[in-house]
Amino acid sequence: MMTKSASSKGFGDFFLALPWHWHLTLAVAGYLILHALAAREIPLPGQSPEETALYAHRLVWKTAASIFQYLLPAAFSLAGILSFRRAEKRRQKNK
Secondary structure, X not given: OOOOOOOOOOHHHHHHHOOHHHHHHHHHXXXXXXXXXXXXXXXXXXXXXXXXXXXXXXXXXXXXXXXXXXXXXXXXXXXXXXXXXXXXXXXXXXX
């Protein structure tokens, strides 16, 4: 089993190192894109199995977009808050 060394940085450290306004921009962009996908009308399928499979495929993506249009911006906003607090602590430490 691998252990992390003190100098290794993970994805979380990289993600929190981004400026807080990037997180808020990603939150707004993520919401707008996923909302556009979730709001699309899905035409009802015909009688063929291919059309039914395509309908099910589109319905799964629409459901995922409906759920993640709220979860993704919330996660980015939380990361923005944590990034802002981290930057504020660094500013106070440098004073």
